[in-house]
Amino acid sequence: MTIGIGFVILIAVLALALGLVAGFFLARNSMKNYLAKNPPISEEMMKSMMMSMGQKPSQKKLNQMMAQMKQQSAQSQKK
Numbered sequence: 001m002t003i004g005i006g007f008v009i010l011i012a013v014l015a016l017a018l019g020l021v022a023g024f025f026l027a028r029n030s031m032k033n034y035l036a037k038n039p040p041i042s043e044e045m046m047k048s049m050m051m052s053m054g055q056k057p058s059q060k061k062l063n064q065m066m067a068q069m070k071q072q073s074a075q076s077q078k079k
Contacts, residue, residue: 036073 043062050057 039069041069
């Protein structure tokens with residue numbers, strides 16, 4: 001009952017490949033969830049960006065822009 005060294009190496013390579021693929025998809029899914037819950041641009045960032053462009057942002061306009069960003073994010077995740 002001897003197992004050849006080639007068989008052991010084959011199993012090790014297959015296990016490594018399976019682990020890499022599973023790890024990739026797990027990391028991708030967790031990053032998508034993190035970005036959905038914590039968007040990279042906050043209202044304060046958007047407000048300062050608008051002020052630097054010479055606009056006086058109102059709260060209503062900020063809320064509209066944040067809603068648009070959330071809607072675009074939801075649409076891109078459906079694809």
